[in-house]
Each structure stands twice: as C-alpha cells, then as structure tokens.
Amino acid sequence: MLDAKDIGLQNREKRQGLSIEWGRIGLYAAFLIFALVVILPIYWMVRSSFATSADLHTSPLNYFPPFTFSNFTTLVQQVPFFRYVLNSLTFSITTTILTLVASFLAAYAFARIQFPGSGLILWILLLTMALPDIGTIVPLYRILAGLHLLDTIGGLTLVLGSALTPFTVWVLVSFIKQVPYEIEEAAIMDGATLPQIFIRILLPVTRPGLVTMGLINFINAWNNLLFPLSFAATEASKTLSVSITEVYNGYSPYGKPWELIMTIGVTMVAPVVILILFSQKSIVRGLTGGAVK
Numbered sequence: 001m002l003d004a005k006d007i008g009l010q011n012r013e014k015r016q017g018l019s020i021e022w023g024r025i026g027l028y029a030a031f032l033i034f035a036l037v038v039i040l041p042i043y044w045m046v047r048s049s050f051a052t053s054a055d056l057h058t059s060p061l062n063y064f065p066p067f068t069f070s071n072f073t074t075l076v077q078q079v080p081f082f083r084y085v086l087n088s089l090t091f092s093i094t095t096t097i098l099t100l101v102a103s104f105l106a107a108y109a110f111a112r113i114q115f116p117g118s119g120l121i122l123w124i125l126l127l128t129m130a131l132p133d134i135g136t137i138v139p140l141y142r143i144l145a146g147l148h149l150l151d152t153i154g155g156l157t158l159v160l161g162s163a164l165t166p167f168t169v170w171v172l173v174s175f176i177k178q179v180p181y182e183i184e185e186a187a188i189m190d191g192a193t194l195p196q197i198f199i200r201i202l203l204p205v206t207r208p209g210l211v212t213m214g215l216i217n218f219i220n221a222w223n224n225l226l227f228p229l230s231f232a233a234t235e236a237s238k239t240l241s242v243s244i245t246e247v248y249n250g251y252s253p254y255g256k257p258w259e260l261i262m263t264i265g266v267t268m269v270a271p272v273v274i275l276i277l278f279s280q281k282s283i284v285r286g287l288t289g290g291a292v293k
Contacts, residue, residue: 045269048262056259071263078260079243080235088239091153091160091228092221098161099168099217100210106165107172108202112181122173125166133163137230144231151233159227164220168213175206215279219272240268 047063048056049072055065075081110122140159141150149155179202187197203210225241232238247260 042269045262045265048259049266051259053257053259071259075243075247075260075263075267078248079246081240081243083235084238084240084243087153087237088222088241091156091239092218094153094157095161095164095221096214096218098157099164100214102161103165103168103172103213104198104206104210106169107176108198110169111173111176112184122170126170129163129166133226137226141231150231151237153237155231156227156237156239159231160221160224164217168217171213172206172209175209176202179205211279215275219275222272223268240264 047065050067050069051065052068052070055062058065110118144150144155144159147155149158183201184197187201192200223241224239225244228237228239228242229245232242241264244261244264247257247264
C-alpha cells in the first residue's frame with residue numbers, strides 16, 4: 001500500500017513530466033514558426049525568379065506556378081550580366097584582401113604597442129561604424145574625385161575597405177592578444193624578423209579570425225549597393241547589385257519587373273548561401289575564439 005507521501009511524490013513527478021513535454025512542444029512550435037518566417041521569404045524570392053510576370057500577379061496568389069527560365073535569359077539581354085559578375089568578384093576579393101592586410105597590421109599595433117590613448121583611439125575607430133553610409137557619400141565622392149578614382153574598382157575598394165576595417169581590427173586585436181609577447185621576444189632573440197613572426201607565430205593563431213572576417217567582408221562587398229550605385233557610372237566598374245536599378249519590363253501593366261529583380265536576388269544570394277554553408281563552423285569558431293583566453 002502506498003502512503004500519502006508516496007502518492008504525492010508520484011503526482012509531482014507526473015506534473016513535472018507533463019511540464020517538460022509541454023515545454024518541448026512549445027519549443028518545437030516556436031522553432032517551426034521561426035523557420036516559416038525565415039524560409040517563406042526565401043521561397044517567395046526563388047519562386048518569383050522562375051515565374052512569369054503574369055503568374056506573379058495572379059489573384060488569388062499562385063504559390064506553385066509553372067517554372068520558366070526566361071527571366072534569366074531576359075536578364076542577360078537587358079544588362080551586361082557577366083561583366084557585372086566579374087566586377088563584383090573583383091570588387092569583393094580586392095576589398096577583402098585590402099581590409100585583412102590593413103586590419104591585421106593595425107590590430108598588431110594596438111595589441112603590442114602601448115602608447116597614451118591607444119584604447120581611446122581603438123574605441124573611436126570602432127564608433128566610426130555608427131556613421132550612416134549615406135551620410136558619407138558627398139565627402140567620399142569629393143575625395144575620390146580628387147584622387148581620380150571615380151568610376152573605378154580601385155575607388156570602390158578603397159571606400160568600402162575603409163568602412164569595413166574598424167570592426168575587423170577590433171576582432172583581430174583579441175586574437176593577437178592571446179599570443180604571449182614572451183614568445184615573440186624569444187623568437188627575436190633567436191634572430192627572427194618581424195615578417196617571420198607574423199607568418200610563423202601570429203598567423204596560425206589568428207587564422208580563424210582572419211578566415212571569419214574575410215568571409216564577412218567578402219559578403220558585405222558582394223551585397224553592397226550604395227557605393228557602386230553612387231561612385232560607378234559605366235560598365236567598367238558597376239557591380240551585379242547595380243543591375244537591380246537597370247532592369248525594366250517595357251510596357252508591362254504590372255509596374256516594376258519584380259520577376260527580374262527576384263532573379264537578380266537569387267543570383268546574388270546563391271553564392272553567399274553556399275559559401276556560408278561550407279564555412280559556418282569557421283565563422284562560429286572565429287567569432288567566439290577571440291573572446292576566449
């Protein structure tokens with residue numbers, strides 16, 4: 001026979017089990033809602049890129065219209081698509097390399113050279129990220145015009161690279177500080193030069209941060225629209241993102257050519273998604289590694 005105490009314990013365990021089950025169901029439901037919120041816009045973009053303008057504007061909406069590849073053909077006919085892709089790749093790669101090199105050298109200076117106000121300067125550098133890009137267009141335009149770098153990939157690289165450098169410096173400083181300075185002193189006593197210290201000691205430690213920031217900066221450059229739209233005037237320097245403003249639909253009664261805009265969106269998003277899927281572990285390791293001593 002069970003006494004009242006044993007019965008009370010059993011009832012308590014049952015209530016705890018039910019609360020755990022309901023909590024798990026609630027967690028799964030919240031995850032499902034979040035997944036739908038994230039996936040539905042992506043599906044709609046992909047669906048629109050393979051639909052005609054008429055199928056895109058049917059009422060009621062047709063969520064599964066017939067697939068067509070005519071939008072990609074029209075896009076290639078309306079804009080110099082392959083030239084823009086090449087410009088985007090060149091712009092993204094050069095911006096990434098320039099940002100990493102400049103940020104690594106600056107981060108080493110902040111991490112190793114102690115001078116009055118170094119911490120304040122680092123914070124001021126980081127606070128420059130708070131400036132809205134649109135508010136810097138006029139002064140940047142005048143600077144590029146003075147340097148004769150308007151309508152060039154080099155000018156775009158210089159502008160965006162300067163905007164991406166502060167956060168990259170801030171991340172790399174944490175990685176460099178993980179390396180005890182005594183190791184560098186011992187290497188110097190053994191005759192190592194500064195480039196050898198960079199390559200053999202610092203680069204292996206900072207590699208996760210460099211890879212992570214390289215991926216993030218590449219994606220930022222690949223997706224950037226404001227700077228190419230403001231400083232590029234010809235096909236020689238326009239990027240793929242600018243083509244969103246150049247597509248048209250002739251005399252269509254549906255307004256903007258959303259099917260072509262969605263086609264550009266899919267073309268730009270697909271490489272980024274593939275890149276993130278293959279490097280997500282490196283991104284997480286890089287963002288969290290600098291905070292661990």
